[in-house]
Amino acid sequence: MSTFGTLFKVTTYGESHCASVGVIVDGCPPGLQLSPKDIQIQLSRRRPGQSNLTTPRDEKDLVHIQSGVEHGVALGTPIALMVKNEDQRPHDYSETDLYPRPSHADYTYLQKYGVKASSGGGRSSARETIGRVAAGAIAEHYLKIAHGIEIVAFVSSVGKIHLPAGVAPPSLTPLDTDEDDDEAQDALSPEFRKLLSTITREEVDKHPTRCPHAETAERMTKRIIRAKSANDSIGGTVTCVIRNIPAGLGEPVFDKFEAKLAHAMLSIPATKAFEIGSGFRGTEVPGSKHNDKFVAKDNGGLGTVTNWSGGVQGGITNGEDVYFRIGFKSPATISQPQETAQYDGTAGSLAARGRHDPCVVPRAVPIVEAMASLVIMDALLIQNARRSTASLLPPITTLPPTMVLPQSKAEKKP
Template identity: 40%
Template sequence: MSGNTIGTLFCVTNFGESHGPAIGCVIDGCPPGMELSEADIQHDLDRRRPGTSRHVTQRQEPDAVEILSGVYQGRTTGTPIALLIRNQDQRSKDYGEIAQQFRPGHADYTYWHKYGLRDPRGGGRSSARLTAPTVAAGAVARKWLGEKFGTQIRACMTQLGELTLPFESWEHVPHNPFFAPVADVQQYEAYMDTLRKAGDSCGARLRVQASGVPVGLGEPLYDRLDADIAHALMGLNAVKGVEIGDGFASAAQRGTLHGDSLTPEGFASNHAGGILGGLSTGQDIEATIAIKPTSSIISPRTSIDVQGRPVDVVTKGRHDPCVGIRAAPIAEALLALVLMDHALRHRAQCGDVRQAVRPIPASNA
């Protein structure tokens, strides 16, 4: 199956299935000499893993990562880094009744038509379980970017179903199960409790940001940095929309507002989301993603089986009533992978370029 690799110089190939013995990835192109251990990766996996609150799937997976290759005496060797995460809490019997049915909103119908067969256990290859290796690879990229440029990448939830989350501070994000930038999340917990009891699900919006990004990352025309970011973020399960900077709100803005003026002290605003002409400006990279409601719900829905006969589908098992709740670490990882790849590509082509005038400070309004 093609389409499992992302990146040009920093290449990550993802493998495995939701209910197989293990999942993982192979990273090819990581520069040698960087200190790397399982602990550097495990922190981000722990932020993504299931079972961390009552608002997410109760599948109990430790998501303990194993480094199989590419590291010697605690440092990367420049050879492929193989990362393995063993599945330990599969309940394949939950999917026995729907093996011959197509779940609405899932990839069952499309996979069956494309490949002639499908793995019904937890969605198989199309499961969000496969985002764990992405997060593991993203942790490696995040570490290299942080040491090389001081880059910091973070994400937060900005909308949960119909509820908009005001931005108070990034400091709140690590201290609640929603990755919410607010101090009080009681209303969001109550909302999720009501939703779960109703056997329904909801979508979400998330903001993902990278600061400390050097100027000039990206390529014209079709390998623009924003195009590759959108491509990567759309590769996250359930994402149905990506915005860079002000995104669709730009359509209602005037040029006198949207154009980010330059001053000796830095940019006066950041409506462009830190990217102009497909190249990073040195400002914060800002992206927003829209995530659809979880398709696996216990409420009966009409569908068909493999014979084309009408059926009522009830999806049993353990599922997130809002997949957006655990999406923040995944969005961060995908952004890190793109920035890492473009940083290496920029170094390969333009490493000898020296500006006659130093870039202006990358202030953000």
């Protein structure tokens, strides 16, 4: 449906070329200081027309807070956010009255609902993600203030152009060893580990591709421009890291933390793949090499020497950095003629008009960050509710100490 979350509940609305798009956020903690600029910063990173690498559709995507906030403070009641669609061109989509666009949602939406939006992608359009990004900005604002959590995403590949092996995600640097060779280095090279621990959004935004490696970013630019010049498109991947996330988040067995992340990420338009931690590379090494050994940390808790797990074990966060990667397919709408069939089965040629991204990954970066923040926010509220109710019970004295978290630690913020 159009709602995501359990305690931090987000409902988006709007189609690609209707009057406005937006979101209703229910469950925001009361007392959070919140202004439009706290939300606008991420919407501006997502907006179209940022460079010659994106769609030229000219939308400012200015957010209007409709309810739930007074004098810059969240009331705890539902927050309604609206963004107007100002640069609409529904006439650009007259061909879709006859033709379902190849690999787009025109045909499947019509089959599901028996009726479809007359222009653009309707609810399948990336315009819908405005509501996600606005809601995610609120969640992230709270997470940063209350827990110091940092979420940074960046482009790690476009087409066949990847970050160099030293700084690439694990699955982009395969082992390339003999099938009987069980030797394996840590999934995180020192360079990639440093990138995950230090990368900032300011560094990511230095280049229009949102790739933090200058030489690779220039190669990605040329690849995207080549696709655009040919009225074609190209896909890519986005890598994301979550820092300072507490241990204990995630709800086994069906709502494991990585399962909720996968749910969130694969709900983003144009996504086709998700992997966390060592990903597919983790299938190539034995458990004796893949296991993350525990060590004592300076704060008195436990940490891991390596992080093949990507910060999640048994579906629950372990306190290490969470990192994952999402694959985005090449955008379906292209302007070159394609031999296909009309709705009635008549063969023909479709050359779609409209203004579309030749590659979505640069603008997908804040969407990935937003969906990650929604997953974390919901998991935190659920875990806080569990610990708060458990703290009202008498201490457990009938079980061995190794089976019970000490009360002092259990009462700390998760």
